[in-house]
Amino acid sequence: MKRFTLPAALCAATLTLLGACTSAPTTPFTPSAASTAPPTRPAAWAAPEVLVLPSAFSGVHGLAVDQKGRLLAGSVVGNSMWEVDRLTGTAKVFVPSPEGQADDIAIGPRGEMAWTNYLMGVLRYRESDGAPMEVLAKDLPGLNSLDFDRRNGKLYASQVFLGDALWEIDRAGKAPPRLIKKDMGGFNGFEVGPDGMLYGPLWFKGQVVRIDPANGNMTVIADGFKIPAAANLDGKGNLWVVDTRSGELVRVDLATGRKTVAKQLEASLDNLAIAPDGTIYVSNMANNSVQAFNPATGDLRTLTSGKVAVPAGMKIDGDTLWVADIFGFRQVDVRSGAVRDVFRMQREPELDYPFSVGLSTKQIALASWFTGTVQLVDRQTFKTDYIIHGLKAPYDAIPMADGSVIYAEIATGSITRASGKDFARKTVLISGLGGPVQMVMGQDGALYVTEAAGKLTRVPLDASAPLRAVAEGLALPEGLSQTPWGTFIVAEAAARRLVEIDPADGKRRVVAENLPIGIAGGPGMPPPYVVTGVAVGRDGTIYMSANGNNAIYKIRPQR
Known part of the structure; x- marks a missing residue:
């Protein structure tokens, strides 16, 4: 097995930042007066369907x-x-x-x-x-x-x-x-x-x-x-x-x-x-x-065998899911479930155990908390533009249209914007978070992030408003995506469920539960281990990576 370079004192730093992860009961979801959810919001969700079949192991070695x-x-x-x-x-x-x-x-x-x-x-x-x-x-x-x-x-x-x-x-x-x-x-x-x-x-x-x-x-x-x-x-x-x-x-x-x-x-x-x-x-x-x-x-x-190895963070663009698969980086056609290799471990020497993926129109960002790296890849040629080394357990990264990259480090509880030559200019956007895990750019231009300590948080990028907790008391929230009607889908790994959250008032409803997610790490591994990836398609279908059985599921809206 290829190298893992776990950042020093990661576990202790992570546990300090996280505190106690608690779960709050879910309440029935109804649009608030301030909600801008369009009429296409579904009345309910169908049962999860398999898009990519499960497999054994989670990476197989000796x-x-x-x-x-x-x-x-x-x-x-x-x-x-x-x-x-x-x-x-x-x-x-x-x-x-x-x-x-x-x-x-x-x-x-x-x-x-x-x-x-x-x-x-x-x-x-x-x-x-x-x-x-x-x-x-x-x-x-x-x-x-x-x-x-x-x-x-x-x-x-x-x-x-x-x-x-x-x-x-x-x-x-x-x-x-x-x-x-x-x-x-x-x-x-x-x-x-x-x-x-x-x-x-x-x-x-x-x-x-x-x-x-x-x-x-x-x-x-x-x-x-x-x-x-x-x-x-x-x-x-x-x-x-x-x-x-x-x-x-x-x-x-x-x-x-x-x-x-x-x-x-x-x-x-x-x-x-x-x-x-x-x-x-x-x-x-x-x-x-x-x-x-x-x-x-x-x-x-x-x-x-399996079509994917250990599916983790995901993003969707059109009919294509981009999946960080730890031992590879894959595209999945959401219409057919067909899987295509972009990178494979060892075949591409620069690939370093990707745990999450971020997309812009020009670049892909692959973050690995195991190796402390963010790999930036040209989206057209699939050539590596640059690898940022020495980060403290980056759990997610988003390449921006201006060429900068925003990354979240769970070991420091911070979100940073890196830019300039060799991304040497670093601006801390927010610190003191309880273990930032996954991020998305919201429809309102703000950054939304799940905190392993139990929060979904809104982070404005232009200092137009203070930091705001959208929801609290979540059970180890990981994957995150926004629906076309403006709500957020969050994977609560510790509760093995997906919830939908209204950003206006934090009300939530369960989308699916008893899911094969929430794989635990061994001794010394931080609580968010292999993140549960979540992505929402343009028609409102939810896609979820299942680290419990290495499958990818889709959940259709019912109207």
């Missing part, structure tokens, strides 16, 4: 086939480990959140299992299905890949992206990890061979290598990869490698280093596992997919 023949798959963003039926592709949670967060999974010589909690920097372990979970190592940021030496049960693990080191882990969990080697170049999804050597890729060097765990000596086996993400041995003298940028599944002859592309897949590959029968299982984080490849016949079968 794979393993255990001694019972079960195919296990790890998800970092989804904070869970899954079991995938090797015949039907049916997937179910195997180790739930948050302990199940897994970037990689390893099976030991006696059937024991270990996995890496990447965002927590923790290595977890259990002897069997019914045995208690243990923590064998902690405080290792970016703990990524791991494997057992099946001859003697020794356990090795690597740090990648948030560190660059290889360790031997004490199986008893009492002694500190033993450092084997540092600064290798990103020793990602590796495997211990029958000779006790470690075989794996160097993400940042385009190589696959062999490392002696006794002394750290490293030998290059093959190079010339774009971004090799993982490697496994087949017991027949071959090392199988997935290249995440090229989307290639490559066979490397260990004796000669000769490379052969065995199958062209899509970019954003993450990991692989080889079953005893020789089947090679490959994960793709942008597709939420696990595929089975038969090296003898060349046949490829998709066990499970």
Whole structure:
């Protein structure tokens, strides 16, 4: 899995800003005397309909086939480990959140299992299905890949992206990890061979290598990869490698280093596992997919997949939804539900886990609170114009017609306008907010923002009026959009519902409830984790991203 650079002290700062999130009862909605809602305001809303089908995982990474023949798959963003039926592709949670967060999974010589909690920097372990979970190592940021030496049960693990080191882990969990080697170049999804050597890729060097765990000596086996993400041995003298940028599944002859592309897949590959029968299982984080490849016949079968990975913030323009999908950036045709890739993780090197999207006529703004960035993209060419780095957990951004950009930082509780060369001129528009999450430009020219502490707030951009709370007592409000008749649709993640709010008096009515939204983060993650995206079409249809099952829904107005 590619890097996460979580801003320092983010969780503490966020919790301080948010305070207590409380829920107020909803009241029947009627237009107030001051309301300008046109006659097209619906009397009610239809039940949610699926526009883009659900899928498992929320990004899929490490794979393993255990001694019972079960195919296990790890998800970092989804904070869970899954079991995938090797015949039907049916997937179910195997180790739930948050302990199940897994970037990689390893099976030991006696059937024991270990996995890496990447965002927590923790290595977890259990002897069997019914045995208690243990923590064998902690405080290792970016703990990524791991494997057992099946001859003697020794356990090795690597740090990648948030560190660059290889360790031997004490199986008893009492002694500190033993450092084997540092600064290798990103020793990602590796495997211990029958000779006790470690075989794996160097993400940042385009190589696959062999490392002696006794002394750290490293030998290059093959190079010339774009971004090799993982490697496994087949017991027949071959090392199988997935290249995440090229989307290639490559066979490397260990004796000669000769490379052969065995199958062209899509970019954003993450990991692989080889079953005893020789089947090679490959994960793709942008597709939420696990595929089975038969090296003898060349046949490829998709066990499970999704059209989107982890849909988050959304905006709509005409019949097109623009969706920040964390492991990709997508367009969705609201008439057909067809999904088109704009960017995919690793294929476009500048893409950094987009959690929200903002639109102007000329630009797209992709904000990522994980990486502290706002990426500005030309809307016609899809070329990156600029990336603003070093922000404190930006949850949303809006590119403006004058070339400036407005962004909301949850860790500072502020909204800032950046402009000029390299966006170096920064003007704080408002501070002291209780966790700004999502923003829209209102029909009245003011900025509206949801605050995770429970508010929908109006922020005038021209100082013509003071800041005003439109609604309070909301249950972790996230996604936000304005209807053609002037009300606002807000996703209350903690209550798993959508509400419609009249900006004139704050009255609200429930649009839909018991929704698959409100996914929780693991330890150290802020309460607004993967935001629920909301967009309203020109006909009043509401579109919502569902982070609970990775689907996109539409809700039609009833008149």
